[in-house]
Amino acid sequence: MPNGTIAAHDEHHGQHHPRLQHHFxxxxxxxxxxxxxxxxxxxxxxxxxxxxxxxxxxxxxxxxTAWALGSEELNIYLGGFNxxxxxxxxxxxxxxxxxxxxxxxxxxxGWLLFTIALGLTFLVVKFFEYKEKFERFHVPGPNxxxxxxxSPHVQxxxxxxxALTGVHALHMIIGVGLMSVIxxxxxRKRFSPEWYTPVELGGLYWHxxxxxxxxxxxxxxxxxxxxxxxxxxxxxxxxxxxxxxxxRPVLHAxxxxxxxxxxxxxxxxxxxxxxxxxxxxxxxxxRMVYGAARIDIARFDHQPDAEVAPCSVAACSRLxxxxxxx
Amino acid sequence: xxxxxxxxxxxxxxxxxxVASWLLTYDHKxxxxxxxxxxxxxxxxxxxxxxxxxxxxxxxxxxxxxxDVYNRMFTMHGVTMVFFVLVPAVPAVLGNFVMPLMIGAxxxxxxxxNLLSWYVFTIGFIFTVASMILGGVDTGWTFYTPYSxxxxxxxxxxxxxxxxxTGFSSILTGVNFxxxxxxxxxxxxxxxxxPLFIWALYSTALVMxxxxxxxxxTLLMLVLERGLHLGIFDPRLGGDPVxxxxxxxxxxxxxxxxxxxxxxxxxxxxxACFSRKNVFGYSFVAFSSLAIAVFGFLVWAHHLFVAxxxxxxxxxxxxxxxxVAIPSAVKTFNWTATLYEGAIxxxxxxxxxxxxxxxxxxGGLTGLFLASLGLDVHLTDTYFVVAHFHxxxxxxxxxxxxxxxxxxxxxxxxxxxxxxxxxLAALLIFxxxxxxxxxxxxxxxxxxxxxxxxxxxxxxVLNVLSSAGASILAVGYVLPALYFLxxxxxxxxxxxxxxxxxxLEWTTQSPPLxxxxxxxPVVTEGAYAYSKREMRVA
Numbered sequence: 092m093p094n095g096t097i098a099a100h101d102e103h104h105g106q107h108h109p110r111l112q113h114h115f116x117x118x119x120x121x122x123x124x125x126x127x128x129x130x131x132x133x134x135x136x137x138x139x140x141x142x143x144x145x146x147x148x149x150x151x152x153x154x155x156t157a158w159a160l161g162s163e164e165l166n167i168y169l170g171g172f173n174x175x176x177x178x179x180x181x182x183x184x185x186x187x188x189x190x191x192x193x194x195x196x197x198x199x200x201g202w203l204l205f206t207i208a209l210g211l212t213f214l215v216v217k218f219f220e221y222k223e224k225f226e227r228f229h230v231p232g233p234n235x236x237x238x239x240x241x242s243p244h245v246q247x248x249x250x251x252x253x254a255l256t257g258v259h260a261l262h263m264i265i266g267v268g269l270m271s272v273i274x275x276x277x278x279r280k281r282f283s284p285e286w287y288t289p290v291e292l293g294g295l296y297w298h299x300x301x302x303x304x305x306x307x308x309x310x311x312x313x314x315x316x317x318x319x320x321x322x323x324x325x326x327x328x329x330x331x332x333x334x335x336x337x338x339r340p341v342l343h344a345x346x347x348x349x350x351x352x353x354x355x356x357x358x359x360x361x362x363x364x365x366x367x368x369x370x371x372x373x374x375x376x377x378r379m380v381y382g383a384a385r386i387d388i389a390r391f392d393h394q395p396d397a398e399v400a401p402c403s404v405a406a407c408s409r410l411x412x413x414x415x416x417x
Numbered sequence: 418x419x420x421x422x423x424x425x426x427x428x429x430x431x432x433x434x435x436v437a438s439w440l441l442t443y444d445h446k447x448x449x450x451x452x453x454x455x456x457x458x459x460x461x462x463x464x465x466x467x468x469x470x471x472x473x474x475x476x477x478x479x480x481x482x483x484x485d486v487y488n489r490m491f492t493m494h495g496v497t498m499v500f501f502v503l504v505p506a507v508p509a510v511l512g513n514f515v516m517p518l519m520i521g522a523x524x525x526x527x528x529x530x531n532l533l534s535w536y537v538f539t540i541g542f543i544f545t546v547a548s549m550i551l552g553g554v555d556t557g558w559t560f561y562t563p564y565s566x567x568x569x570x571x572x573x574x575x576x577x578x579x580x581x582x583t584g585f586s587s588i589l590t591g592v593n594f595x596x597x598x599x600x601x602x603x604x605x606x607x608x609x610x611x612p613l614f615i616w617a618l619y620s621t622a623l624v625m626x627x628x629x630x631x632x633x634x635t636l637l638m639l640v641l642e643r644g645l646h647l648g649i650f651d652p653r654l655g656g657d658p659v660x661x662x663x664x665x666x667x668x669x670x671x672x673x674x675x676x677x678x679x680x681x682x683x684x685x686x687x688x689a690c691f692s693r694k695n696v697f698g699y700s701f702v703a704f705s706s707l708a709i710a711v712f713g714f715l716v717w718a719h720h721l722f723v724a725x726x727x728x729x730x731x732x733x734x735x736x737x738x739x740x741v742a743i744p745s746a747v748k749t750f751n752w753t754a755t756l757y758e759g760a761i762x763x764x765x766x767x768x769x770x771x772x773x774x775x776x777x778x779x780g781g782l783t784g785l786f787l788a789s790l791g792l793d794v795h796l797t798d799t800y801f802v803v804a805h806f807h808x809x810x811x812x813x814x815x816x817x818x819x820x821x822x823x824x825x826x827x828x829x830x831x832x833x834x835x836x837x838x839x840x841l842a843a844l845l846i847f848x849x850x851x852x853x854x855x856x857x858x859x860x861x862x863x864x865x866x867x868x869x870x871x872x873x874x875x876x877x878v879l880n881v882l883s884s885a886g887a888s889i890l891a892v893g894y895v896l897p898a899l900y901f902l903x904x905x906x907x908x909x910x911x912x913x914x915x916x917x918x919x920x921l922e923w924t925t926q927s928p929p930l931x932x933x934x935x936x937x938p939v940v941t942e943g944a945y946a947y948s949k950r951e952m953r954v955a
Contacts, residue, residue, distance in 0.1 A: 128596045
C-alpha cells in the first residue's frame with residue numbers, strides 16, 4: 092500500500108469512533124445500515140413463519156372440528172402464562188434499550204439479565220408442555236393416539252403445533268444466546284449513547300419473536316374456546332359433555348362428525364329461510380338469525396334426534412364461525 | 418506500520434497471501450472469488466451429470482443406467498445446477514465483486530455477514546455432495562411430496578438439509594445487497610445514475626429476501642415430515658401434497674428470476690459498453706427489473722395447471738404469466754434499440770450478449786406456450802418444458818454469466834484473456850446449445866415425456882442430435898476454463914479500463930485496491946455517458 096494512503100488512513104482512525112467500521116463514512120450511516128438490515132431480516136422471518144401459517148390456515152378451513160379438538164388438548168393456562176412472560180420480557184427489553192440509549196450501563200445489564208430470565212422461563216414452561224404432549228401420545232408419528240374419527244386431522248393439527256412452536260422455541264433459544272452475548276458486551280461497558288446498535292437490534296429481534304408468539308397463542312390455544320363462553324352463557328357450566336339440563340345435551344366438537352370426504356368444504360349459510368331443514372336439528376330461531384354462521388348441516392346427520400340447547404341471542408351473536416356452537 | 422515500498426502496485430490479490438487471509442477475508446472481492454471457485458466446481462459437477470444423461474439418451478434402450486440410477490442422475494443434475502450454480506452465479510460471484518465497486522463503496526454493508534454467507538453456502542453444498550456420494554437422490558429437484566416424504570428410499574433428508582442451509586446464504590446475501598444499495602452509494606450516485614446491473618441486483622435481492630424463506634420453511638416441513646414423522650403433507654392423514662407444490666413454487670418460480678435478472682443486468686452493461694451508447698429507455702429497463710421481481714411472485718401456480726387447482730385460479734395465473742412477458746419484452750426491445758446506430762465493438766462479452774439475446778428470446782417466447790392453459794396440459798412434463806427452461810436458465814442465465822465473466826475478468830484479475838478463443842467459445846456454446854435443446858422442443862411437442870431413461874425408437878434421431886449438441890456445448894464450457902487459467906499467468910496486462918467503459922468500477926486500478934478506491938469517488942453523471950467519437954479513437 093502506498094505510504095500516503097496508510098498515513099491518511101491511520102490519521103483517519105485517530106479521529107473516528109472506535110466502533111466505526113472502516114467501510115462506513117460515519118456512525119450514522121453505520122447505524123442506518125444495521126437497522127435497515129435488521130428490519131429486512133425480520134421481513135424474511137415473516138415470510139418464513141408465513142409458510143407455516145399458510146399451511147395452518149388451509150387445514151383449519153378444511154378441518155375446523157379437528158382444530159377445535161386439538162386446541163382443547165392444549166394447556167391454556169401454561170400458554171397464557173407464557174404469553175404474559177413474553178410480553179413482560181418485551182417490556183424489560185425495551186427498558187434495556189432505553190438504558191443503553193441514556194448511557195445507564197448497570198441498568199442495561201440488569202434489564203438484559205431480566206429479559207434472559209424471562210426468556211428461559213418461557214422455554215422451561217414450553218418444555219413441560221411438550222413433556223405433557225409426549226406423555227399423552229399427542230406427538231405426531233406412529234405412536235400418535237387420539238380417540239375418534241377426527242384422529243388423522245388432529246394429527247395434522249399437532250404436526251403444525253409442533254412445527255410452529257418448535258421453530259418459535261428455536262428462535263427463543265437463539266434470542267437467549269444473542270442476549271447473553273449482548274449482556275457480556277454491556278457488562279464490559281462497550282455501549283455508549285453514541286453506539287448501542289447491538290442492544291437495539293437485539294431488541295428488534297426479541298420483539299419480533301415475541302410478536303410471533305402473540306400470533307401463535309390464539310391460533311393454537313384459543314381456537315374454538317369461544318364455545319365455552321357460549322355454553323356458560325346458555326346455562327351450561329364446567330367441562331364438556333352434559334351441561335346444564337341433562338335432558339338437553341350440549342353437542343361438542345368431539346361428538347359431532349364431519350363426513351370425511353367433505354370435511355369442511357360444504358358449508359352453507361344458515362338463514363331464516365332454512366326453517367324446514369333446521370327443524371330437524373331443532374335449532375332455535377335466535378341462532379338462525381344471529382348465528383348466520385357457516386354450520387354444516389351434514390354434521391348433524393348422525394344424531395338427528397339429539398336435542399340441542401338453545402343459545403341465547405347475545406351468545407350467538409358473538410360468533411361468526413362456530414363449528415359446533417350448540 | 419513499517420514503510421515498505423513495493424515495486425508492484427498493491428491489489429486485493431497480493432496484499433496478503435496466506436490461506437487464512439482468503440478463508441477469513443471480509444473483502445467482498447475475495448469473497449466473490451471464493452464463490453467463483455465453489456460455483457465453478459458445482460458447474461462442472463452438474464455438467465458431469467448432464468453428460469451422463471445425454472449419453473444414456475443417445476440410444477432408445479436403457480443401456481447405461483437402470484431407471485433408478487437415471488432418476489438420481491437428473492435429480493442431482495437439477496439440484497446442483499439450480500441451487501449451487503444458477504442462483505449464486507451472477508449475484509454472488511459477479512455481484513459480490515463488482516457491486517460495491519460500481520456504487521463507489523469500500524465494501525458491502527455487512528462484510529462479516531458476507532463471509533458467513535459463503536460459509537453457509539459451502540456447508541450446504543458439502544451436505545448435498547455428501548448425499549450424492551452416499552447414493553444420491555431420486556425425487557427430481559422439485560422434491561414433490563408424498564414421494565419425497567414417504568416413497569423415496571434415497572437421501573432426501575441430507576439433500577433437503579443441504580438446500581435448506583444454502584437458502585440462508587441466499588437470504589443473507591439478499592439482505593446485504595439491499596442494504597448496501599440503499600445506504601452505501603457514493604456521493605452523487607443517485608438511484609437513476611445507478612448502473613442497470615445494480616437495479617437488477619436490487620430486484621434480485623428483493624426476490625431473495627421475500628422468496629427464499631418460504632422454500633426454507635417448506636423444505637424444513639419436508640425434513641420434519643420425513644425425519645420426525647410430522648404429518649403436514651401426508652395424504653393418509655388428510656394432508657395436501659399440492660400444498661407442498663404451492664409453497665415450493667412460491668419460491669422456485671421467483672427463483673427463476675433470481676437466475677435471470679442479474680444476467681439481464683449484465684447484458685445491459687455489456688450492450689451499452691460495446692455499442693458505445695446510453696441504454697435506450699434507461700428508466701424502463703430499470704423498472705422492468707422491479708416489475709419482473711414483483712410479477713414473478715404472482716405466477717407460481719402455472720406450474721400446477723395439471724395438479725388439480727381450480728380452473729378460475731388457473732385462468733388468473735395463466736393471465737399473470739402472460740403479463741410477465743411485458744417487462745421482459747421491454748428489456749429485449751430496449752437492448753435492441755440500444756444497438757441501433759451504435760458503434761458495435763465485436764469483442765467476446767458482446768458475442769455472449771448477442772447469444773443471450775437470441776436464446777432468451779426463444780426461451781421467453783416458448784414460455785408463453787406453456788402459460789396458455791390448453792397447450793400446457795399437452796406439454797406438461799414433456800421435453801418441451803425441459804427445452805424451455807434450459808433456454809432461460811442456461812441459454813439466458815449462463816450466457817449472461819459468461820458475458821459478465823468475460824466483461825469483468827480484466828478487472829478481477831488484471832489480465833486479458835485470448836479474445837479469439839473467447840469468441841470461439843461463445844460461438845461453440847451458441848451453436849451447441851441450440852443443437853442440444855432445439856430438438857427437445859420438437860421431442861416434447863411429439864410427446865416424449867421428461868425423466869425417463871428409455872424412449873420409443875422413432876425419437877432417436879432427435880435425441881442423437883441433442884446428445885451431439887451437448888458434446889459441442891461441453892467443449893464450449895471447458896474452453897473458457899482453459900484460457901481463463903492461462904490468462905492468469907500469461908495474459909497481457911489489462912490496465913484499469915480495457916473496454917474504455919464508463920462506470921466507477923473502471924476508474925480504479927485492475928485488480929482493484931483492497932479498499933477499492935483511493936478516495937471516495939463523487940458521481941456527476943449517469944451510468945452510460947458514452948460517446949461514439951471516443952469509440953472511434955479507441
